[in-house]
Amino acid sequence: MELRKITSAVTKTIVIVVFWAVLLMDLVLATELGFKQIGFALIKAILIGGVFWLLFAMLVDAFLKTIILDAKEKHVDRVDGGLSYHVTEPDAEEIAWLKEQEMEKEREKDVI
Secondary structure, eight states: OOHHHHHHHHHHHHHHHHHHHHHHHHHHSOSSOOHHHHHHHHHHHHHHHHHHHHHHHHHHHHHHHHHHHHHHHTTOOGGGOSTHHHHSOOOHHHHHHHHHHHHHHHHHHHHO
């Protein structure tokens, strides 16, 4: 279960989109473009991106923890798929099957 990696990836993606949206909208709505206007737009986008980073990190973390708790409460298995596949822990049978698949791949490599 890679909760931190999932949270980080989702948060980074959202913050990058917010950064570019703020920067481009500020530049599009500017009456004239110069180095000063571009610099202010960059500073504004960085500040707003930083605020959104903190906000979305908390929201996404809480959202994913809620999904995990709900999946554990309902005893969701990973075979059903969906988002619960990424946040629930694998069963012993699945771990054994994955190890068996890895061993078969290594046997095929040895034969070749």
